[in-house]
Amino acid sequence: MTTRPLTFRDATESDVPALVVLVESAYRGDASRAGWTTEADILEGQRTDPEGVREILRDPDSLVLAVEEGGALTACCHIQRRAAGGPGEAAAAYFGMFAVRPGLQGAGLGRAVLAEAERRAAADWGAGRMEMQVISVRDDLIAWYERRGYVRTGRTSPFPYGDERFGLPLRADLEFELLVKPLD
Numbered sequence: 001m002t003t004r005p006l007t008f009r010d011a012t013e014s015d016v017p018a019l020v021v022l023v024e025s026a027y028r029g030d031a032s033r034a035g036w037t038t039e040a041d042i043l044e045g046q047r048t049d050p051e052g053v054r055e056i057l058r059d060p061d062s063l064v065l066a067v068e069e070g071g072a073l074t075a076c077c078h079i080q081r082r083a084a085g086g087p088g089e090a091a092a093a094y095f096g097m098f099a100v101r102p103g104l105q106g107a108g109l110g111r112a113v114l115a116e117a118e119r120r121a122a123a124d125w126g127a128g129r130m131e132m133q134v135i136s137v138r139d140d141l142i143a144w145y146e147r148r149g150y151v152r153t154g155r156t157s158p159f160p161y162g163d164e165r166f167g168l169p170l171r172a173d174l175e176f177e178l179l180v181k182p183l184d
Contacts, residue, residue: 006109008116011064011076016053018073019064023048026099028167035102042137042174043167048097052165056080056097064097065120067113075100075113081125090128093121093183114148122183129183133157133176142179150179 011019025031027047032038039047056062056078067075078097084090095117100110121127134142136156146152159174160166 005069006074006112007068008113009066009068011057011066013054013057015064015066015073016050016057019053019066019076020048020050022073022076022101023097023099026102026105032102035100035105037100037102037105037141039135039138039167042135042170044170045164045168047167049165053097063120065113065117067109067116069104069109073101074104075109077113077117079117079121081121081127082131091126092129092131093117093125093127095121095130095132110144111148118181118183127183130181132179134179135159136175136177137171137173142177145179145181148181150181153178153180 024047026035026037027039028043028045029040032040053064056064059080061081062078064076064078066073076097076099077095080094080096082092082094084092095114098110098113100113118130121130132145132150134145142152155178156175157178159169159176161169
């Protein structure tokens, strides 16, 4: 587990450049291979861009948690408030844009960030469940989420082939799978 205290704060417009660098470093290019979350073997191109992050920050139903350790940005995630899906169903929160600096992965930082995102969604928004979409071929990542209580739903949505904002696929079989976890 990480040894220095973590600081969690809501990201602001001034954080956008550092957030983009962090997310890109965790998922794309050779630098991402220093960690285990790399998508470099299945996607090239960008994972996010400044405008996409600014759009999230402007959304009144979203927030980006910036996580600092020793004064340095080490991780982030996006959570978004969502309405209940149907009668008798609890309100939900969506979890995404999760990134941990590659050299710090595997030390418990990701677990701490995910737990804080779940806590905030439940405490601040009354969310009864957390939802996320994961690229279905990311077996190791899905297994990590399953160990933290997430369940595969079998519900998939297509990968946005042709939209370079999401990267340049290196395979033709990409799709997203919905994972869900009830929150206490």
